Amino acid sequence: MNDITIIGTGSMARSIAVRALAGGRSVQLLAHDDKGKADKLAAELSGADKTSTGRISTGIVGDGITGAIVIGAVPFDAAKMLVTEHRGALGGKVYVDITNPVDASTFEGLAVPHDTSAAEELQKTTxxxxxxxxxxxxxxxxxQGEVAGxxxxxxxxxxxDEAVRAVADLVRAGGLTPIVVGPLRRARQLEQAGFLHMLLQANEGLPEFQWDTALRIVRAE
Amino acid sequence: MNDITIIGTGSMARSIAVRALAGGRSVQLLAHDDKGKADKLAAELSGADKTSTGRISTGIVGDGITGAIVIGAVPFDAAKMLVTEHRGALGGKVYVDITNPVDASTFEGLAVPHDTSAAEELQKTTxxxxxxxxxxxxxxxxxQGEVAGxxxxxxxxxxxDEAVRAVADLVRAGGLTPIVVGPLRRARQLEQAGFLHMLLQANEGLPEFQWDTALRIVRAE
Incomplete structure (x- = not known):
């Protein structure tokens, strides 16, 4: 039994695994179809922090999901297929949707209708x-866990509430600050904010923003 | 001739006036219909910083607009009437829209259609x-100009571009950090982000957020 199952082996899968391991959690890494990719990432994560060895297991999508929290570190379209095809295996789990469903044809808006969100669409099918x-x-x-300290x-x-609390605990254990913004439909605003944050990166007007910034709600001291 | 004309005498009018004066700009304050409110705010602002005396003038909407930049520190519905009724007086000016057109009946979303924004709607009529x-x-x-330092x-x-630069210069002069996010249609994302920021304030789950937080894009050092 692992605490967290991460589906995907890309940069978001890697970074969330780093935070989960930093928080003392055990992690199951599931590659889409090539277990070698998960093994490679696991070796890298263990190499960076030898204490992680034994707290990472690997597999491919379709293997038994051992985590109580499942993080779909894949694009929205892949996430839709994932939650549909593995409906049974995900039953009762907490599924974390990290996607920004940006309309890739225009990069001008989101590819989900305005009265829903990627997260709500996934919820409909799982x-x-x-x-x-x-x-x-x-x-x-x-x-890194931080930007500018x-x-x-x-x-x-x-x-x-229980699912939200479990994710907030994971975030906090990893040294980050959870901010619970409300019910799942608030994902509509989160996805617009995430899209805005993406739009600011590596563009002509803001050469200093290189996918290395943090969207924060800074609180008074 | 003033640098900035601020329409409204509420808390946003006051705070933007404070920043403009801190930046050495001169300010025309226009009350909706009661010049006494503008005079009162001007006296308060001069009292806080005697060097501001002489750099604040007052009046009511309908008086000649002396600022090159006009800031509508009023709700969206009032802003719509304003730019429509004073179309001639605003011609050629830079008009700053600060509104979040929140649907006040539900507080669940914005009162403008999803394929536009308050800012774009105002642009259609001015x-x-x-x-x-x-x-x-x-x-x-x-x-204060800051949160947590x-x-x-x-x-x-x-x-x-010239209008955006003028507003960025005003922001910078006032000790704040301008971030130009893109064309006016990006207001769709800004208004969703502003709405999200508002939703986090003074709610049950986040008692420590009391309209005193800052939405920031923190950059790497």
Missing amino acids: DARVVKAFNTTFAGPLV QPLDVLIAGDD | DARVVKAFNTTFAGPLV QPLDVLIAGDD
């Missing part, structure tokens, strides 16, 4: 309790 | 060059 999180944080800062904020939305 | 700014900053932090970010969107 019995897992969907929680939105990590969609406003970039992979590089997540690995400030721990990252992780904005969280969900309808199930 | 010859002024509309710039979105100050919709993600609250009045209290603006008066961090200067506020002011996210700016607009289609006219």
Whole structure:
């Protein structure tokens, strides 16, 4: 039994695994179809922190999901297929949706209708309790856990209090600051904010923003 | 001739006036219909910083607009009437839209359609060059210029480069950090982000957020 199952082997999968391991959690890494990719990432994560050895297991999608919290570190379209095809295996789990469903044809808006969100669309097709999180944080800062000495904020939305609390605990254990913004439909605002944060990166007008910034709600001291 | 004309005498009018005066700008304060309110605010602002005396003039809407930049520190519905009724007087000016057009009946979303924004709606009815700014900053932090020692970010969107630059210069002069996010249609994302920031205030789950936080894009050092 692992605490966390991460599906995907890309930069977001890696960075969330780093935070989970930093928080003392055990992690199951599931590659889409090539277990070698998960093994490679696991070796890298163990290499960086030998204490992690034994707390990482690997597999491919379709293997038994051992985590109580499942993080779909894949794009929205892949996440839709994932929660549909593995409906049974995800039943009763907490499923964390990290996606920003940007319309890739225009990069002008989101590819979900305005009266819903990626997270809500996933919830329609799964019995897992969907929680939105990590969609406003970039992979590089997540690995570090901070930007400019400030721990990252992780904005969280969900309808199930227990599921939201479990994700907030994971975030806090990893040295980050959970901010619970409200019910799952607040993902509509989180996805717009995540999209805005993405739009600011590596563009002509803001050459200093290189996917290394943090969207934060700074509180008074 | 003033640098800035601020329409309204509420907390946002006051806080933007404080920043403009801190930046050495002169300010025309226009009350909606009661010049006494503008005079009162002007006296207060001069009292706080005697060097401001002589750099504040007052009047009511309908008086000649002396500022090159006009800031509508009023709710969206009032702003719509304003730019429509004073179309001639605003011609050629830079008009700053600070509104968050929250649907007040539900507080669940924005009262503008999803494929537009308050700023774009105002642009349709005015010859002024509309710039979105100050919709993600609250009045209290603006008066201070910072939260937790961090200067506020002011996210700016607009289609006219010269107008955007003029607003960015005003923001910078006032000790804040301008971040130009793109064309005016980016106001769609800014208004969702502003709405999200508002939703986090004074709610049951986040008692420590009391309209005193700052939405920031923290950059790497």
